[in-house]
Amino acid sequence: MATMGHGLNLKETELCLGLPGGGGGGGGGGSEVETPRASGKRGFSETVDLKLNLQTKEDLNEKSASKEKTLLKDPAKPPAKAQVVGWPPVRSYRKNMMAQKVNNTEDTEKTTSNTTAAAFVKVSMDGAPYLRKVDLTMYKTYKDLSDALAKMFSSFTTGNYGAQGMIDFMNESKLMDLLNSSEYVPTYEDKDGDWMLVGDVPWEMFVGSCKRLRIMKGSEAIGLAPRAMEKCKNRS
Amino acid sequence: MQQQQKVAALSYSFPEEVLEHVFSFIDSTKDRGSISLVCKSWYEIERWCRRRVFVGNCYAITPAMVIKRFPKVRSITLKGKPHFADFNLVPEGWGGYVCPWIKAMAVAFPCLEEIKLKRMVISDDCLDLIAKSFKNFKVLVLISCEGFTTDGLASIAANCRNLRELDLRESEVEDICGHWLSHFPDSYTSLVSLNISCLANEVNFPALERLVSRCPNMHTLRLNRAAPLDKLANLLRGAPQLVELGTGAYTSEMRPEVFTNLAAAFSGCKQMKGLSGFWDVLPSYLPAVYPVCSRLTSLNLSYATIQSPDLIKLVGQCQSLQRLWVLDYIEDAGLDMLAASCKDLRELRVFPSDPFGLEANVALTEQGLVSVSEGCPKLHSVLYFCRQMTNAALNTIARNRPNMTRFRLCIIEPRTPDYLTLQSLDSGFGAIVEHCKDLQRLSLSGLLTDRVFEHIGTYAKKLEMLSVAFAGDSDLGLHHVLSGCDNLRKLEIRDCPFGDKALLANAAKLETMRSLWMSSCSVSYGACKLLGQKLPRLNVEVIDERGPPNLRPDSNPVEKLYIYRTISGPRLDMPGYVWTMEDDSAYLE
Numbered sequence: 001m002a003t004m005g006h007g008l009n010l011k012e013t014e015l016c017l018g019l020p021g022g023g024g025g026g027g028g029g030g031s032e033v034e035t036p037r038a039s040g041k042r043g044f045s046e047t048v049d050l051k052l053n054l055q056t057k058e059d060l061n062e063k064s065a066s067k068e069k070t071l072l073k074d075p076a077k078p079p080a081k082a083q084v085v086g087w088p089p090v091r092s093y094r095k096n097m098m099a100q101k102v103n104n105t106e107d108t109e110k111t112t113s114n115t116t117a118a119a120f121v122k123v124s125m126d127g128a129p130y131l132r133k134v135d136l137t138m139y140k141t142y143k144d145l146s147d148a149l150a151k152m153f154s155s156f157t158t159g160n161y162g163a164q165g166m167i168d169f170m171n172e173s174k175l176m177d178l179l180n181s182s183e184y185v186p187t188y189e190d191k192d193g194d195w196m197l198v199g200d201v202p203w204e205m206f207v208g209s210c211k212r213l214r215i216m217k218g219s220e221a222i223g224l225a226p227r228a229m230e231k232c233k234n235r236s
Numbered sequence: 237m238q239q240q241q242k243v244a245a246l247s248y249s250f251p252e253e254v255l256e257h258v259f260s261f262i263d264s265t266k267d268r269g270s271i272s273l274v275c276k277s278w279y280e281i282e283r284w285c286r287r288r289v290f291v292g293n294c295y296a297i298t299p300a301m302v303i304k305r306f307p308k309v310r311s312i313t314l315k316g317k318p319h320f321a322d323f324n325l326v327p328e329g330w331g332g333y334v335c336p337w338i339k340a341m342a343v344a345f346p347c348l349e350e351i352k353l354k355r356m357v358i359s360d361d362c363l364d365l366i367a368k369s370f371k372n373f374k375v376l377v378l379i380s381c382e383g384f385t386t387d388g389l390a391s392i393a394a395n396c397r398n399l400r401e402l403d404l405r406e407s408e409v410e411d412i413c414g415h416w417l418s419h420f421p422d423s424y425t426s427l428v429s430l431n432i433s434c435l436a437n438e439v440n441f442p443a444l445e446r447l448v449s450r451c452p453n454m455h456t457l458r459l460n461r462a463a464p465l466d467k468l469a470n471l472l473r474g475a476p477q478l479v480e481l482g483t484g485a486y487t488s489e490m491r492p493e494v495f496t497n498l499a500a501a502f503s504g505c506k507q508m509k510g511l512s513g514f515w516d517v518l519p520s521y522l523p524a525v526y527p528v529c530s531r532l533t534s535l536n537l538s539y540a541t542i543q544s545p546d547l548i549k550l551v552g553q554c555q556s557l558q559r560l561w562v563l564d565y566i567e568d569a570g571l572d573m574l575a576a577s578c579k580d581l582r583e584l585r586v587f588p589s590d591p592f593g594l595e596a597n598v599a600l601t602e603q604g605l606v607s608v609s610e611g612c613p614k615l616h617s618v619l620y621f622c623r624q625m626t627n628a629a630l631n632t633i634a635r636n637r638p639n640m641t642r643f644r645l646c647i648i649e650p651r652t653p654d655y656l657t658l659q660s661l662d663s664g665f666g667a668i669v670e671h672c673k674d675l676q677r678l679s680l681s682g683l684l685t686d687r688v689f690e691h692i693g694t695y696a697k698k699l700e701m702l703s704v705a706f707a708g709d710s711d712l713g714l715h716h717v718l719s720g721c722d723n724l725r726k727l728e729i730r731d732c733p734f735g736d737k738a739l740l741a742n743a744a745k746l747e748t749m750r751s752l753w754m755s756s757c758s759v760s761y762g763a764c765k766l767l768g769q770k771l772p773r774l775n776v777e778v779i780d781e782r783g784p785p786n787l788r789p790d791s792n793p794v795e796k797l798y799i800y801r802t803i804s805g806p807r808l809d810m811p812g813y814v815w816t817m818e819d820d821s822a823y824l825e
Contacts, residue, residue, distance in 0.1 A: 086323035087705065088591045088621065088648050093406045097539055131328045152781065
C-alpha cells in the first residue's frame, strides 16, 4: 500500500499560503513565504506532492462518514466554506453556464467576482470501464484532488497507483523513472488541447485551464514530460 | 322490460369503432389507464388505439412489454436517471440508456412520430437509427440528456423529412461541428420548434437564417450563447411570426445601428409571447425588447447577470407575465415591483447568483417572496433560493396562497433556523402543507425536526413529490411521510438521519411509489438486502463507490440507495458501483 511521503523536501513542495511571487489564490497573508521570484512564476520544484495514494479501508470509512470536505487550515486566512456535493441544488448545467463568462466591457466587477465558477471535467482512467466527472472547484489543492481521484478509482488499481510518491518535475531522472514504469500518473488536457502532466502549474491556473483528466500508465505519459517543461518555460 | 333488454343489447353490441372514437378524445395517461380497467373488451380496444405512452422510469418496464400491450404507439416519453443526477449525486455511467428502446421500437413502431427523453443517455448511432427507421418522425425532445454529438444531429437533419420539433434542452452535446444544421435539405420546410441553447459552439449562421426563413410555421427558436446579437435582427426579420425566442449572448459592441435594427426587428414580432436566453447581457441593449414586453407571458432571465434597477425597468413593462425565471439580482425591491405590476403571474423561479459565497451578495430575503404571494393571486408554482427565512413569512405565504401546487424553497445554508426566533422552520412548512391542500410538489430546507414530517404526513394528502435535505432527527420523520402521504410518488432524501426502521415498517408503501432515493442517510446494507428479498416487484439498488457492500458488515450504512418499482426485474446494465439486492436469499456473496 502507498505510504505517506518519503521526506523528500516535502516542505518545499507543500502548497502553503504566500506562494512564491504571490501567485494565485489568497495573495499575501501567508505565514510561509518561499523565496520570492521576480517572474512570479513557480518552478516545478514548488509543485505539490502529487501522490495518488490508495487509502486503507479505515481511511475510506472515515472519509465517507463526514461528507463535507475540509480545506487546508491556515490561521491567516478565514476558513473557506466547505463545499458539499450537490448543495445548494443548482443544476450542473446551470453551474457550467454561469461559469462561462464572456469578456464584457460593461460587466460590473461585482457580478463577475462573486460567481464561483464550477469546472466539471471528465476523468477517465486507462482500463477503467467508466468515466467519472469531477467539479475541480470542489478542491483547493492538488492533494485534495489526488485523494479524491484515488478514492474514485480505487477499485480498479492494484496498488500501483501512487505508490511511487510525488512527481518531482525538477529531477529529470526520477521523472523518467516514473514515466517508464507501470505506475499511473494523472494527466490533463488544457485549453490549447495539449496533454500535460498534472501538477505543473499553480492550482488555480490548473483549474482554469483543465478541460479533462486522464489517468494513464507512466509509460504512456512519457511523451508529455518534455512538452510540459517546454510549455512552462514558454509561459514565463 | 323490453326497454332494459334493448339497452343491454346495445351495450353488448356497441361497435368497437364507436368506442375507439370516443376514446380518441381522451389523452391523459391516467384516464386511459382507468378506461382500460373497466372490462376486458375496453382494455383490448383501448390498447389498440393508445397513441401516447409515458414511462416515468425506463427501468420499470421493458420495451417488449410496452410494445406487446400497445402495438400502435405514435409517441413515447421516457425518463431515466433519478432527479438528483441533476446535482451530480449520481455517478457517471449509472444507466438510463435509451438504445434498447430505440432498437425495439425501430422494428415495432414504424409509424412512431415522437420521442421525448429526460435524463437519458443517447448515442449518435441511436440518433441515426431514429432518423432512418421512422418515416414520419416529427418530434425529438432531449431534456438533460447526454452521450451524443452534433454528428447525430446531422443525421436527424438529413433524414427526417417531416421533423417539426427538435428540442435539446439542457443536454450535454459534444459539439464537433456547427455545420450539422446544413444537413437540413433545401426542400425541408416543416420546422416548428428548434431549441439548440445547450450547444457550445457557433452553428453555421447563414444555414440557420435560411432554415428559419423557409419554415413558415416556425413558432419557437432558442439560440445558443454563441449566437451573435448583431445577427439576431436579421434572423427575426425572417421569422416575424415567432412566438418563443431564446436569444444568444445579449451583448455586442455598443453600436447604434445594431440597437436600432434590433428594436425594429422586435417591433415586427407581433406574436411574441416568450423570451429567454439573455446570457452576458449588456443592459443598454435591453430596451430593444420593449416593443414585445406588454404581450410577454413567459420571461426567462435566469442567466442574465444584470442588476436590480435594470431588471425592474424590464419586468415592469411586462404586465401580462405569467411565468418569470430570474436571478436573485432582482432583490426584494424587484419582487415588490413584480407583485405590483404582474397580476397574472403564475410561476416564479428565483435562482442564486452566488450559491457558494459565504454571505449574501444581494438584498433578497424572505420578504420578496411574501410580497409576490400577496400581490399575485394566481401564483401557484414557486422555486426560491434565499439565505434567510422565518416561520412568520412561511405562514403568511401559506395563508395568502392556498392555491399553491409547487413550492420549492432552498435556504442556501443547510439547517438554517428562523432567523428571528432561532427556532426550526417546522411550523412554517407545516402551515404550507396545511393551507395549500392541492400541493403536489414540495422541497424543504432550513432547520427542520421530525415535527415537520408529522405535519406533512398529516396534511399533505395530494403531495406527489417531496425533496428533503439535512432535515429530521430520527426514523419517525420518514415514517410520518411514508405512512401519511397517500399520493406520494417520488421521494428523494439526502443527508438525513433516517435508517432502517421506517423503511422496513413501510416497505409495502414503496410499491405504490415510482421511486425512492436516499443518499448519505443511515440505511444499512442488511436492510437493503431484506427489502430486496421481501419485495420482488421493487428493484433495490445500492450505489456505493467504496466497493462491494458485502465486504463490509451488514450494519454498515450504504452510501446511496435507489429503490423503484418495476415489472421487469433487476436491470442488467448497471455499472460496477451499483448492486441490485436480489429477491431470493441465494445471491452471490
